[in-house]
Amino acid sequence: MIEIIAAMARWSQLTANLILFGSCVFLAVIWQQKSILETPWMMRLEKIFPWLAGVIIAGLTGILATTTGDATGDVANAWNPAVWMEIVQQTQIGHIWAARMLLAIVLFCAVVKMQSSIRTRGHYVLWAMLAALPLIAGTLMSHSSADEMSFAAIAPYAIHILLAGIWFGALPAFLLILLNLRKELGITATQTAVDYLKKFSALALPVMVLLMFTGVVVTDRLVDEKYYALVSSPYGWLLNIKLAILAVILVIAYQARNRWLPLLERGENGPGSEGRAHMRQWVRIEFVLALVLVLFATILANTLPAKHAMIENWPYPFRFSIDATWDEPDVQDKVWSGLVLFALALGTVWLGIRLHWSSVVKILVPGVLGISSLALALPPLAVEAFPETYKKPTVPIDAISIVAGAHLFAENCVNCHGPQGKGTKPVADPDLRDPTDLLTQQHTAKYTVGNVFHRLSYGIPETEMPGYADKLSEEERWDLINFLHAMSRGFDARLLGSMIVPEMPSVASPVFNYAASDGSSGNLKDFRLQKNVLMVLFAWPQAKDRFFQLAASYDRIRDLNTEILAVPIHSVTGEQLQQITAIAPFPIVTEGWQEIKDTYWWYRRVRVVPDLSGKGMFPQHMEFLTDRFGYLRARWVAQFEGFGWQNVGALTLQLTQLNQEGEIMPPPGEHAH
Known part of the structure; x- marks a missing residue:
């Protein structure tokens, strides 16, 4: 029940605010002279302004009440003003609500105050x-600001809302x-009305174009390349319904602008009467929609984005x-051909309008071309999918999971795929495929982790x-999938050397937990956004x-x-650890070293x-250089790469x-993808 009340409070507040804002913009645009104030429609419109401002305040009150119930987990608190005040005083969302309410009260007072004065265009602008x-x-308080409270994140949504208004x-x-x-x-009344509508119609076209553009920008941020969720999540289906309604509205608006408004302009009888009735x-x-x-x-x-x-x-x-699929035979030709057909479909829409085709032809020709373009371009891009295709891993990809997966691979997979995943065992049955090469073939594009x-x-x-x-939980x-992921990424890391490729991070460094000889402990992620890490195996x-070299340069490296x-x-004895720490001023990992070295062994290839x-x-x-964002940027394998970082100047x-x-x-994220 409280969810319904919350939705209605938000809807009523937003609707009233949009109507009040948009109506004032409309009046400012069509303003000609003070005589407009005496028109019946104008007086009726202005009478609802205080009510709209009041609904905004009431809606915000409902939003605070229902938010309080949700935030505290107790529905009874939704009706407890004392708890409301705690939310307002102690939370960021409460502070934002207070600002909104203050602005709404100022708006209400301004509307009530100015209604008793002689208004000008400036009043409506204000x-x-x-x-x-x-x-x-x-x-x-929107999704756009949830991840990042910045101007770049909020501005597109704010502009989108204002354009909608x-x-x-x-x-x-x-x-x-x-x-x-x-x-x-009468001709005068009709012509005046037409002038008003034409003025705003001229503004409405760029407004709708910008509205759709900002909508795309906002949606793209909330989708973040997970476009599959648009046809498989509540957010996606709601968005699709919203777009379908918008499409109907655009058709109505087009008809009103290009068909019925010109008819209305012809006068009060005949076509003019027909245009007026249709409008x-x-x-x-359109308003109901x-x-x-x-x-x-x-x-x-x-709704969750x-x-x-x-x-x-x-x-x-x-x-x-x-x-x-892009590199598969004929895929590119079919996709580009489909895009050409789609462009042709759009062209026939314009041509039909220009040449005044009949309504049936206007719909039929672009429709056939559009459907044909999709039928040609989409099937080549399709790949097999399963119910688990977009299932998210429940186990983070870290050294512990990777090593556990390596043991499972050795127990269950080596016989067919080989110790390094190359798939070296041929199958005797010609009707069966040979084991997949899990090491050198790329599977992440065609096969998701799901x-x-x-x-x-x-x-x-x-x-x-x-x-x-x-057999396996x-x-x-x-764990096994995390290992396969690390194994193939390790093969990709063969392209790394002792020199970084500027501005091109590509391989994530496997994370791990550790404890060191100097009493320090933590996770590789602890260094993110703070320091680079040189890991020496x-x-x-x-x-x-x-x-001795690294110790002599340690201060320079830390700088x-x-x-x-x-x-x-290898395991070091207590005596060896004393020898090492006597030389090295940097941490020597004493716990977690086995998982670390077993994981990074897969990143050894050059x-x-x-x-x-x-x-x-x-x-x-081996020495691995991880940047402060968590990416493996360079690596020196002394056995294979010669001089490399033996000259510490090359490292610095x-x-x-x-x-x-x-x-x-x-x-990098916490899970394989």
Whole structure:
């Protein structure tokens, strides 16, 4: 029940605010002289202004009440003003609400005060500005501001809301003008009404274009490339309904502007009477649809955005992926041909309007071309999908999970896929496919982690790949997937060297927990947005000379905003640890080292030594440079890459370059994707 009350409070507040703002903009646009104040429709419109301002205040009160009930988890608190005040005083959302209420009260007072004075265009401009402020303040409580309270995040949504108000708020004035023509007949009255409508119609076109553009910008931020959620989540379906309603409204607006308004302009009889009747009928429908549209927009604003949606059960047997299909034969030709057909369909829409085709032809020709373009372009982009296709991993990808997955791989997968995942065992049955190369073939475009989870759980038809749903727990299957992810990313890391590629992070550094000899402990993520990390995997005493080098340069390295973590690749005795710490002023990892070295072993390969046969080699000394955003940017494998960072100056040069870079990509997520 409280959810319904909350939705109605938000809807009534937003609707009243939009109408008041848009009506004032409309009046400011059409203002000609003071005689307009004496027109019946104008007086009727102004009479509702104080009521609209009052509804804004009442709606905000309802919003505070229902928000209090939700925030405290006790519905009874929704009707307790004392708890309301606690929310207002102690929370950010309460502070924003207080600002909105203050602005709404100022608006109410201004509307009531100025109604008793002789109004000019300036009064309506002032009212519009005052009505805009609560709308703008409301964007501070929107999805757009939830992730980032910044001008860049909020401005597109604020502009979108104001543009919606300019269009939607003018509809009541439109209706009142048209209804007034029933009583006030005559060429002069009709022509005056037409002049008003044409003035605003000229403004409405760019407003609608900008409204759709800002809507795309706002939606793109809330979808964040998870476009599949638009057809599989509550947010997506609500948005689709909203867009469908908007499409109908645009058709009505087009007819009103290009067909019925010209008829109305012809006079009060004949075509003019027909135009007047159609305008009244369809603007009524447009206004009702606009009210419904605002309702869906209100619900949408309080629905989990698509980018955060959890798609546990993908309802379709396919999905579209450009990355997975673009290089397949004939795909590009078909897609480009489809786009040409679609452009042709749009061209026929314009041509039909220009040449005055019949209504049937106007719809039929572009419709056939549009459907044909989709039928040609979309099927080549489709790939197989399963209910788990967009399932999110429940196990974070870290060293512990990767090592656990490696053990599971050794127990269950090595016989077919080989110790390094190359899939070296051929299948005797010619009707069955050979085991997949999990190391060097890219699967992330064609197969999401959810797809891999499905295949791992239920097997792959026409192969010897069995399902493991009965043998491995869900957590174990995610561990195995995390390992496969790290294994293939490790192969990608072969392209790294001792010199960073500026502004091009690509491989995430596997995170890990550790405890060190100096008493420090933590996670690799603790250094994000703060320091670079040079991780040294070493064997003792072979690394003694290198440790002397790093110790001598440690202050310089720290001045370059970089910490060194030294990780042994073999167990060290207490005596050896004393020898190491006597030389090294940097932390020596004493707990978690096994998981770290086993994980980063998969990132050992270099371009000239791919190391794909057998169980692989284990270099005795490797150094990995992770930037402060969590990406592996350079690596030195002493056994394969010669001099490299043995000259510490070469290392500090890379650190200097890293420190000159800003954030290029957000830090890696906690889960494989």
